[in-house]
Amino acid sequence: MKAEQEPFLQARAVRAGYSGREVLRGIDLEVRRGEVLCVAGPNGSGKSTLLRAVTGLLPLRGGEVRIGGTPLGVLSAKERARRCAVQPQVEAPMFDYTVGQFVLLGRHPHRPPLAAATAQDRDAASRAMEETDLAGFGERSIRSLSTGEWQRTLLARALAQEAPLLLLDEPAAHLDPGHRFAVHTLLRSLAREQNRAVLCVSHDLNLAAEFSDRMIIMTQGRVQAAGTPEEVLTEPNLREVFRCEALRVAPNPFTGRPGTFFAP
Amino acid sequence: MNALPRLCLLAAASLAVFVAAVCIGPTHLLDLPRWFELLRTGVATPELERASLVFWELRLPRVLLAAAAGANLALGGLLLQAIFRNPLAEPYLLGLSSGGALGAVVALAAGAASVTWPALAGSLALAAIVLLFCRRRIAADLPSLLLVGVALGALAQAFTTAIILRFDPGALRSILFWLMGSFAGRGWTEVWMLLPAALVGGLAIWLLHRPLDLLALGGESAHHLGVRVPLLQTAGIALAAVLAALTVAACGTIGFVGLMAPHLTRKLVGAPHGVAVPGSMLVGATLTVGADLAARTLLAGTELPVGVVTGALGCLFFLALVAGKK
Numbered sequence: 380m381k382a383e384q385e386p387f388l389q390a391r392a393v394r395a396g397y398s399g400r401e402v403l404r405g406i407d408l409e410v411r412r413g414e415v416l417c418v419a420g421p422n423g424s425g426k427s428t429l430l431r432a433v434t435g436l437l438p439l440r441g442g443e444v445r446i447g448g449t450p451l452g453v454l455s456a457k458e459r460a461r462r463c464a465v466q467p468q469v470e471a472p473m474f475d476y477t478v479g480q481f482v483l484l485g486r487h488p489h490r491p492p493l494a495a496a497t498a499q500d501r502d503a504a505s506r507a508m509e510e511t512d513l514a515g516f517g518e519r520s521i522r523s524l525s526t527g528e529w530q531r532t533l534l535a536r537a538l539a540q541e542a543p544l545l546l547l548d549e550p551a552a553h554l555d556p557g558h559r560f561a562v563h564t565l566l567r568s569l570a571r572e573q574n575r576a577v578l579c580v581s582h583d584l585n586l587a588a589e590f591s592d593r594m595i596i597m598t599q600g601r602v603q604a605a606g607t608p609e610e611v612l613t614e615p616n617l618r619e620v621f622r623c624e625a626l627r628v629a630p631n632p633f634t635g636r637p638g639t640f641f642a643p
Numbered sequence: 644m645n646a647l648p649r650l651c652l653l654a655a656a657s658l659a660v661f662v663a664a665v666c667i668g669p670t671h672l673l674d675l676p677r678w679f680e681l682l683r684t685g686v687a688t689p690e691l692e693r694a695s696l697v698f699w700e701l702r703l704p705r706v707l708l709a710a711a712a713g714a715n716l717a718l719g720g721l722l723l724q725a726i727f728r729n730p731l732a733e734p735y736l737l738g739l740s741s742g743g744a745l746g747a748v749v750a751l752a753a754g755a756a757s758v759t760w761p762a763l764a765g766s767l768a769l770a771a772i773v774l775l776f777c778r779r780r781i782a783a784d785l786p787s788l789l790l791v792g793v794a795l796g797a798l799a800q801a802f803t804t805a806i807i808l809r810f811d812p813g814a815l816r817s818i819l820f821w822l823m824g825s826f827a828g829r830g831w832t833e834v835w836m837l838l839p840a841a842l843v844g845g846l847a848i849w850l851l852h853r854p855l856d857l858l859a860l861g862g863e864s865a866h867h868l869g870v871r872v873p874l875l876q877t878a879g880i881a882l883a884a885v886l887a888a889l890t891v892a893a894c895g896t897i898g899f900v901g902l903m904a905p906h907l908t909r910k911l912v913g914a915p916h917g918v919a920v921p922g923s924m925l926v927g928a929t930l931t932v933g934a935d936l937a938a939r940t941l942l943a944g945t946e947l948p949v950g951v952v953t954g955a956l957g958c959l960f961f962l963a964l965v966a967g968k969k
Binding site for chain 1: 725728850853854856857859860861863864866867868869870871909913914915
């Protein structure tokens with residue numbers, strides 16, 4: 380059971396950036412199986428860069444990333460994809476696939492190079508579509524989807540990977556309140572019931588407060604605050620990070636979790 | 644799920660076009676009652692010998708060459724459109740055609756008998772320069788590749804024109820035919836150069852069909868799904884360049900096939916590369932064989948460069964594409 384106790388994603392003193400510009404200046408974070416970690420922070424604070432660095436898209440300039448206990452650099456591309464699935468913030472459909480074909484692409488890391496999809500692959504894909512409220516969309520063209528349906532299709536593809544670690548970049552960005560709630564409920568149940576480690580970048584502080592076990596607030600490539608939502612979402616923290624004096628924090632009258640409000 | 648029957652239909656249609664192209668020409672080969680009569684009497688008449696000569700030495704190599712050229716260009720277009728996620732990508736963007744033309748013209752000016760190898764060297768050299776210029780940002784950076792390709796292509800064209808102006812009028816006509824693409828006067832040598840390339844290249848690309856599906860999602864998504872993106876991009880671009888360069892060397896510049904065929908294929912058999920790879924080989928081959936058939940039969944007594952026909956087809960195709968979108 381020791382392996383269960385060890386964080387599934389570990390990042391230590393991670394530094395990364397683009398050509399001359401250093402964006403991440405020493406980030407530490409851990410995500411354990413069974414928990415949801417939300418990362419918030421102002422635009423340009425390095426949230427998306429963090430996702431790129433911990434998934435190996437961006438070479439590290441310092442520090443170390445371990446997924447499932449193994450250093451990132453040692454994992455083969457497919458082994459990394461079996462351990463870590465990502466829902467990208469934006470992806471434009473290029474060619475015309477059906478939703479079913481598209482979600483099945485998430486099974487790539489589990490399939491030998493030329494093998495046809497097995498029953499197991501098809502089950503994983505249809506389970507992912509059910510979980511994202513896309514049952515019955517299998518034969519629809521991905522070009523015919525609304526923005527919200529497309530976003531859920533991207534999430535379904537990541538779920539079909541059946542990776543213990545799930546990274547999401549603004550999974551609810553274009554969704555209506557109903558589906559936004561549904562996605563966050565799903566993320567929490569993925570952590571609790573399927574024992575996955577979930578890391579979610581979000582601008583929606585209230586939803587993050589409701590649904591995450593721990594939060595991190597980033598600013599200028601560093602971690603400003605980390606802990607439970609109550610510890611992180613305080614007025615001094617938020618005002619400093621977002622440079623907005625009108626931000627106020629009060630408990631949600633229904634759940635008691637911290638809520639963020641504007642009081643101009 | 645009905646992609647396979649569609650692919651079979653496409654193969655049947657392609658075969659019909661190939662057979663028609665072999666049979667139609669100044670010597671019609673599809674005169675069954677007469678050939679049956681000749682075979683029955685068993686006398687090797689001069690007529691039969693002539694037909695056999697036309698079949699083995701003219702029509703068959705010509706159709707095979709056109710088919711292989713079309714398949715090569717279509718495969719190149721399919722690869723580059725998936726790699727760059729851009730519907731306008733095609734192998735000639737890499738500067739292959741102007742590089743090949745410069746190589747051929749230099750060789751002719753130097754008095755060489757065959758332009759095949761100089762053209763191959765020219766197109767590969769130019770493609771290599773274009774790719775070296777862009778190698779840092781090759782990841783899906785089509786615009787800079789396009790700009791470098793256009794710039795270096797213009798430079799090569801300037802040199803080509805300067806050299807052509809020194810040619811005598813007779814040589815001018817043959818080089819013009821070469822520049823516009825033609826299958827006239829080619830034979831089995833060129834077939835043995837292009838046909839194995841098309842088959843081996845097609846098989847290699849088909850083996851990569853699932854990674855290509857993923858790459859068409861974009862580099863970042865493909866990475867997250869376990870594809871070694873830089874490796875696949877580099878291999879794909881290199882493969883497209885070699886296939887197209889061989890084609891340019893063997894039969895000149897045949898425009899628009901590399902651009903049109905992948906689009907038509909996705910409409911006919913679907914986008915997943917498992918079917919789109921064989922599909923685009925068939926579509927490219929059929930387009931080119933059909934265009935060549937038109938080029939040599941449209942005007943009685945004279946032959947058009949096949950590039951003229953594919954160019955006209957390409958124009959109509961794009962107008963239809965734009966009209967269809969509105």
